[in-house]
Structure formats: C-alpha cells, structure tokens
Amino acid sequence: MTAYLITNVSVVGAAPADLLIRDGVVAATGQGLNAPDATVVDGTGLVALPGLVDLHTHLREPGREDAETVESGSRAAAMGGYTAVCAMANTSPVADTAGVVEQVWRLGREAGLVDVQPIGAVTVGLAGERLAELGAMADSAAQVRIFSDDGHCVADPLLMRRALEYVKAFDGIIAQHAEEPRLTEGAQMHEGEVSTRLGLTGWPAVAEEAIIARDVLLAEHVGSRLHVCHVSTAGSVEVLRQAKARGVRVTAEVTPHHLLLTDEVVSGRSELASPALANSGGPVSGRSELASPALANNWSPAGAYDPVYKVNPPLRTATDVAALRAALAEGVIDIIATDHAPHAVEDKECEWAYARPGMLGLETALSIALDVLGPQWELIAERMSRAPARIAGLDSHGLDPAPGVPANLTLVDPAARWVVEPAELASRSRNTPYARMTLPGRIVATFLRGEPTVLDGKAVK
Numbered sequence: 001m002t003a004y005l006i007t008n009v010s011v012v013g014a015a016p017a018d019l020l021i022r023d024g025v026v027a028a029t030g031q032g033l034n035a036p037d038a039t040v041v042d043g044t045g046l047v048a049l050p051g052l053v054d055l056h057t058h059l060r061e062p063g064r065e066d067a068e069t070v071e072s073g074s075r076a077a078a079m080g081g082y083t084a085v086c087a088m089a090n091t092s093p094v095a096d097t098a099g100v101v102e103q104v105w106r107l108g109r110e111a112g113l114v115d116v117q118p119i120g121a122v123t124v125g126l127a128g129e130r131l132a133e134l135g136a137m138a139d140s141a142a143q144v145r146i147f148s149d150d151g152h153c154v155a156d157p158l159l160m161r162r163a164l165e166y167v168k169a170f171d172g173i174i175a176q177h178a179e180e181p182r183l184t185e186g187a188q189m190h191e192g193e194v195s196t197r198l199g200l201t202g203w204p205a206v207a208e209e210a211i212i213a214r215d216v217l218l219a220e221h222v223g224s225r226l227h228v229c230h231v232s233t234a235g236s237v238e239v240l241r242q243a244k245a246r247g248v249r250v251t252a253e254v255t256p257h258h259l260l261l262t263d264e265v266v267s268g269r270s271e272l273a274s275p276a277l278a279n280s281g282g283p284v285s286g287r288s289e290l291a292s293p294a295l296a297n298n299w300s301p302a303g304a305y306d307p308v309y310k311v312n313p314p315l316r317t318a319t320d321v322a323a324l325r326a327a328l329a330e331g332v333i334d335i336i337a338t339d340h341a342p343h344a345v346e347d348k349e350c351e352w353a354y355a356r357p358g359m360l361g362l363e364t365a366l367s368i369a370l371d372v373l374g375p376q377w378e379l380i381a382e383r384m385s386r387a388p389a390r391i392a393g394l395d396s397h398g399l400d401p402a403p404g405v406p407a408n409l410t411l412v413d414p415a416a417r418w419v420v421e422p423a424e425l426a427s428r429s430r431n432t433p434y435a436r437m438t439l440p441g442r443i444v445a446t447f448l449r450g451e452p453t454v455l456d457g458k459a460v461k
C-alpha cells in the first residue's frame, strides 16, 4: 500500500497542517511531517473533510444498467467527494430479499470506489401490501439497517407501524418517501401559483406534511427510528421541529436541489433562491429575482417545461427554500442527501408529463452546499458526513482525519470553479439541472481506506 503525505491542508477549516496516510489509516497529523516513502499531495489552499456519506442514492443496478451501474454511480460518488453511499431499493428486481441486497453489496465491493450500503425495501415489490423479508436482509452479508420504499410512500398506516416495530429488534430505521398518494394523483409539479400559470396538475405541500405528521406520531407511539427522505416544504419543517422537541426519534434530509432551485425554473425563469434568504426571517415572494450570489449571472434555466426540473418531491417556492436552509443550519434537518436519480435520455428528454422524476446529484452536491452554506466547514462536515454516517451506522465513515482513524476523506479546493458539462460527468446519465452552470468548489482528491479513488480531480480507476 502506498503512503500519502498531504501537506499544508486545512482539516475541516482548521489551521493548515500535514496529514500522513499509511496502511489505510491516518498515521499522523501535525506540522512538517516527514515520510520519505510517501507520495506527496500538496494540500495548500485545500480543505480536508471526512469522506462524504450519502444516505439516499439511486444506483439503478440491477435492472437499468443503461442509466447507472453500481460501478458508474460509485465513480460519480467518489468524484463528488463521497466515500460511502446508501443504495435505494427501487431497482428491478426490487431489493426486497437477502439475495438482491447481497448482489448490490457485492457489486459495490467489486467496484471498490465507495462503500455501497444497500437499503432494503419495506414492502414486497414496493407494492405497499405486505412486509418484505426485513429480518433476512438485516442478517444477510449486506447487514441492512435502513429500509425504504422510496419512489413510493408506505401509505398504509398499519404496514408503516408494523415496519417501525419490526426494525427495532436490530436498531433499524424506516426511511419514508412522504407522499400521500391520493393527494398527488396525476401530480406534475408543486401546487401553487406557477402550476396554475403553466397548467400542470399540482403536488400540494400538504401531501408531504400529512404523512410526516402521521409517521412521527407512529414512531413516537412505538418508540422506533424514522427517517424522512427529501423534506421539501416549510410546513414539514414545522412538523419535524415539534416532533424533535418532544423527543421523537426522527431524522430528516434535504437535497441540494431543494436548497437551491424553486418551482419558477419550470417556467423558464432564471431564479435561484439566495443564501441571504436563510437570514431574512420572513416570507419571501416566490416571484422576486433572487439570485444566489455565487451563481448569479452565469445561468439561465433550460427553458419552460424542461423535464430536467421534474423531480419528486417537486421544487417548491422561495419561502420553502428559506425554511429548509434555516432548518438545516439549526439541525431540525439533520443531513444533506443527494437523491441522485439517474435516468436514461429517453425517459427524461421527452414531454413533461411522460418524463420520469429525478435529478443527478452526487457530483455537484458539495458545490451546491458550498454555495448555499458558504465555507462553514464544520456544518458541511456534520451535515454531509458525520451525521449521515451516524444515522446509517457506518462506523468507519464520518470521522474527522485524526491518528488511527480510517483514512476515508476528501480534499476540496474552495477557490476553484468549474462548469458542469453533462457529458463529462462520471454518471451514465445526463440529467443534471446544473448543465453549463459555473459552480464553486472542486473535489481534488478522495481517499477510501487510504487509497485514492480520485486524484488531481480525476477518477483513479
């Protein structure tokens, strides 16, 4: 194994120091380290973070290897600074048996670019009718602890209760895609002024909030762990705030796109929600031109009705974006998760109503977080690495670089800017909402157990 000496690097924003990586762990930290056998990586101007951990990734294998494979998605993750991803169960076949989760887990090991932790389905075939083999998946080689029907809501309250109760035995967690299906029949985008103007069927905020309210009560009643996927509304934040104040065992995630984009982009307006919104306190008009300072003046949306902006839950209003940002800063929302949702060209570049929902996220997440949060490295490390690792129970991830700690880390150049070229992404799909946008912050290197997966901004294998 090669040793690496990263010189003059700021560890999570601290004063620059050297980091020596040897035999898969951080061997030493300090000033002027000397290691003649080590490959030197000049860390001047770079920030070292614990390797990012994504609690919500769609890898599409098995079944849609044309859109993504475990290997291509793992490479996209490494390029984005990730060392671990949790792979959602909505594959084909669905990851609802020990056999499928072990297959995904094994493919992740073979690719060797990030740790791929499979998520198991809650119900057989994601059909919402009967519980999948949760215990068998937990006992499998993949040691599944997170279960989710993501893409679908576990809408039946009795099934949801049973699932929450079942996973208590092994400290598991149910990750809910909160969408009351009766309230979103035929829904195409956020229900509001823009959907009315565009003539698209709306997806009301209450469809999300009603399920979260029900589920925190269920989790409280049975004393189980609930995780809420892709929170997207100000009302959801209030439900979560109250539940957490009561001590309910609930955690929540927000995606980078829900922190930046609003429903106005569907109409073709070049509006990005501003970081300043987080401090503005009051509601903000969904119509005002709110450019994100770093991203201003270099971007305009792809055009009205471009399905690249179709996603579940839908992009919401500037008021929601402001509430999500404030909740993330406060800790009412625990983590940023990408909901990386690759789709093949034919499923995305078609008429809005026929397009599949979902956006790429892994390779742009850190840049969007940096734009939205600014260089708050402690907060970024907490929300993108430490907290997701804790929630998922990934013990060797989410640890700040320190002697003896597994060398899972990423090096960021905060001063670098890059232009998102969809064809140059490591993902097999192209459906990024940030095409040709100039983004701040570049991943220079990523190390998985002391071995580089990305070096000089390029994938190593």
Ligand SMILES: NC(=O)N[C@@H](CC(=O)O)C(=O)O
Pocket: 058, 090, 150, 151, 152, 177, 310, 311, 312, 313, 339, 341, 342, 356, 357, 358, 359
């Ligand atoms: N987010 C999406 O719009 N799509 C996801 C499913 C999901 O996360 O609900 C997908 O699998 O494509």
Ligand SMILES: [Zn+2]
Pocket: 150, 151, 152, 177, 229, 230, 312, 313
């Ligand atoms: Zn979902």
Ligand SMILES: [Zn+2]
Pocket: 056, 058, 088, 150, 151, 339, 341
């Ligand atoms: Zn998802």
